[in-house]
Amino acid sequence: MSVLVYTESEQGKFKKNAFEVASYASAVAKMMGTTVTAIAFNTTEGDSLGEYGVSKVLNVKDSSLETFNAGGFAASIAAAVKSTDAKVVILSSSTDTKYLAPLLSAKLSAGYAPNVVQAPDSTSPFMVKRTAFSNKGFAHTQIDTDIKIVGVSINAFGAHENKTEVSVEEISGAADAATNDTKSVEIDKVVGKATIADADIVVSAGRGMKGPENWGMIEELADILGAATACSKPVSDLGWRPHGEHVGQTGKPVASNLYIAIGISGAIQHLAGVSASKTKVVINNDPEAPFFKAADYGIVGDAFEVVPQLIEKLKDFKAQNG
Amino acid sequence: MKILVCISNVPDTTSKINFTDGDTKFDTNGVQFVINPNDEFGLTRAMWFKEKQGATVHIATVGGPTVEPTMRKALAIGADEAFRINAEPTDGFSVAQQLAGVVKNGGYDLVIGGRESIDYNGGMVPGILASLTNMNFINSCISLEIDGNNVTAVREIDGGKEKLSSSLPLVVGGQKGLVEESDLRIPNMRGIMMARKKSLSVIEPVDSLKATEDKKFDKPAPKGQVKLADSVDQLVDLLHNEAKVI
Numbered sequence: 001m002s003v004l005v006y007t008e009s010e011q012g013k014f015k016k017n018a019f020e021v022a023s024y025a026s027a028v029a030k031m032m033g034t035t036v037t038a039i040a041f042n043t044t045e046g047d048s049l050g051e052y053g054v055s056k057v058l059n060v061k062d063s064s065l066e067t068f069n070a071g072g073f074a075a076s077i078a079a080a081v082k083s084t085d086a087k088v089v090i091l092s093s094s095t096d097t098k099y100l101a102p103l104l105s106a107k108l109s110a111g112y113a114p115n116v117v118q119a120p121d122s123t124s125p126f127m128v129k130r131t132a133f134s135n136k137g138f139a140h141t142q143i144d145t146d147i148k149i150v151g152v153s154i155n156a157f158g159a160h161e162n163k164t165e166v167s168v169e170e171i172s173g174a175a176d177a178a179t180n181d182t183k184s185v186e187i188d189k190v191v192g193k194a195t196i197a198d199a200d201i202v203v204s205a206g207r208g209m210k211g212p213e214n215w216g217m218i219e220e221l222a223d224i225l226g227a228a229t230a231c232s233k234p235v236s237d238l239g240w241r242p243h244g245e246h247v248g249q250t251g252k253p254v255a256s257n258l259y260i261a262i263g264i265s266g267a268i269q270h271l272a273g274v275s276a277s278k279t280k281v282v283i284n285n286d287p288e289a290p291f292f293k294a295a296d297y298g299i300v301g302d303a304f305e306v307v308p309q310l311i312e313k314l315k316d317f318k319a320q321n322g
Numbered sequence: 323m324k325i326l327v328c329i330s331n332v333p334d335t336t337s338k339i340n341f342t343d344g345d346t347k348f349d350t351n352g353v354q355f356v357i358n359p360n361d362e363f364g365l366t367r368a369m370w371f372k373e374k375q376g377a378t379v380h381i382a383t384v385g386g387p388t389v390e391p392t393m394r395k396a397l398a399i400g401a402d403e404a405f406r407i408n409a410e411p412t413d414g415f416s417v418a419q420q421l422a423g424v425v426k427n428g429g430y431d432l433v434i435g436g437r438e439s440i441d442y443n444g445g446m447v448p449g450i451l452a453s454l455t456n457m458n459f460i461n462s463c464i465s466l467e468i469d470g471n472n473v474t475a476v477r478e479i480d481g482g483k484e485k486l487s488s489s490l491p492l493v494v495g496g497q498k499g500l501v502e503e504s505d506l507r508i509p510n511m512r513g514i515m516m517a518r519k520k521s522l523s524v525i526e527p528v529d530s531l532k533a534t535e536d537k538k539f540d541k542p543a544p545k546g547q548v549k550l551a552d553s554v555d556q557l558v559d560l561l562h563n564e565a566k567v568i
């Protein structure tokens with residue numbers, strides 16, 4: 001028996017969330033008195049998982065699984081669960097993982113709890129705390145099946161070093177008969193820029209920016225901070241920004257360390273999507289804006305004055321602090 | 323083409339969330355229930371297939387009698403026929419198993435659900451359903467075109483999007499993007515009148531695996547007071563020295 005963790009990689013290199021889920025798996029394994037096996041696809045740096053408590057890495061070497069394919073990945077992970085006799089499977093909360101998780105759940109008849117925010121409350125019975133009601137509440141969910149699948153929320157647990165002797169074994173992948181016909185045709189993705197899903201800092205702006213022509217300063221601020229850009233729903237509905245940037249209950253959830261909201265009123269549907277962010281800063285010219293009640297820090301002022309000042313200040317700050 | 327849209331009955335997005343019975347149940351007191359927003363985008367896309375490609379559109383909901391007003395609303399928007407599986411939807415795995423029965427009996431080419439329900443946020447019903455019925459599956463779908471048996475879809479990925487090809491039969495986990503916000507329809511009087519006459523059949527549940535159980539709920543700790551900075555200098559100082567985020 002062991003704990004199996006699926007560690008995501010891209011072009012051979014692990015994504016940041018891989019170390020977080022490995023750390024989570026290692027915490028669960030400790031509670032259960034067992035070890036952690038990781039499964040990865042075509043990685044070139046399997047060894048590095050040893051830093052986070054993984055003692056064995058199964059590296060799927062399969063040219064048909066070079067790019068993500070939910071069915072094939074789920075089938076391969078299911079096979080590894082069986083070969084390692086794993087009782088607990090740990091996953092991330094990336095879009096890809098949320099695509100394969102339900103397929104895996106069905107294949108293994110395993111209960112799945114997504115958006116888990118901390119180490120299990122207990123492992124027998126197996127109980128985890130996860131967000132529910134779009135971050136307006138938490139549920140303590142008991143998983144009753146023999147095999148349990150846990151999806152860890154982004155940035156909720158963090159990566160924790162825990163050096164362990166590690167071995168890497170190459171295995172072959174499996175195919176999924178049911179979803180076989182679904183194939184990637186084209187990927188259109190921003191490269192070299194932080195994404196809402198994994199950025200430490202997100203700079204988000206709303207209808208208070210008046211129009212798309214004013215987003216230059218938002219992008220400049222994001223650039224200086226190495227942040228991803230985001231927006232409120234009406235901004236994407238109006239076509240000022242792409243849909244992929246819309247955060248909130250009906251958009252993307254944000255769980256960054258720092259969320260800067262500029263000219264966003266703080267409607268309940270918006271707040272639901274950003275409440276998992278650790279520090280929230282609001283810039284709004286209306287001191288009564290509801291967002292101030294949900295924020296840690298704020299400036300009451302006109303974005304068209306505050307943001308340029310903030311950009312200048314941060315440039316100086318970066319020059320001094322590197 | 324025969325389409326099934328899976329509709330989840332959820333609290334309106336503006337609802338205050340409270341719990342009762344020693345924090346073991348969601349408090350429905352004063353809460354308005356609506357079609358799950360992700361499903362509403364899917365239903366609207368299904369209406370497009372009905373109007374442009376002659377598809378038949380059925381809906382299914384797993385739930386007690388209290389979900390019927392939400393189902394009538396979906397019928398008023400234009401779905402042709404409805405099935406309610408008479409079981410409390412307590413866990414995603416069993417909901418998918420209940421729906422699988424309807425899908426198998428109905429011979430659907432396309433099943434549209436949502437990326438997630440905004441209440442329990444399971445994000446699993448469509449994927450499990452696809453597996454149980456041996457259908458193709460595309461999640462977080464933001465564009466869907468069907469030509470004969472061939473499917474061209476786009477799904478959201480972290481930092482962008484991916485175009486996929488697939489084939490029917492297919493299950494989709496949909497979301498905003500599948501149609502635009504402005505395409506959503508508010509039922510009109512005629513639609514509401516017609517919906518009353520449409521068939522809404524009640525199906526008794528089959529035995530299913532209860533994989534998970536929400537034992538207890540709690541709410542986030544109340545937020546402390548916001549600290550207002552008088553200048554950007556002070557703000558940067560607070561973010562650096564106090565919050566330690568830059």
Ligand SMILES: Cc1cc2nc3c(=O)[nH]c(=O)nc-3n(C[C@H](O)[C@H](O)[C@H](O)COP(=O)(O)OP(=O)(O)OC[C@H]3O[C@@H](n4cnc5c(N)ncnc54)[C@H](O)[C@@H]3O)c2cc1C
Pocket residue numbers: 205206207208209231232233234235246247248249250251262263264265266267268269270273283284285286289301302303304335359
């Ligand atoms: C079913 C449903 C789902 C929804 N889901 C979402 C969701 O997922 N995400 C989401 O964001 N919304 C969602 N909404 C919409 C939500 O209710 C609000 O309408 C929306 O969040 C408001 O966007 P906003 O704050 O950008 O605009 P507004 O509410 O118009 O606020 C603009 C703010 O900018 C400020 N401002 C104006 N000028 C300046 C200036 N010069 N400097 C500084 N500040 C300025 C104003 O004081 C105001 O607070 C949803 C609504 C519904 C009904």
Ligand SMILES: Nc1ncnc2c1ncn2[C@@H]1O[C@H](COP(=O)(O)O)[C@@H](O)[C@H]1O
Pocket residue numbers: 327328329330331358360361382383384385411414417434435436437438439440442443444445446447448
């Ligand atoms: N009780 C239900 N009845 C019918 N469909 C449901 C039900 N619960 C969830 N679904 C469908 O599954 C999707 C994802 O829900 P969930 O897995 O609960 O987050 C929803 O958007 C619906 O399309």
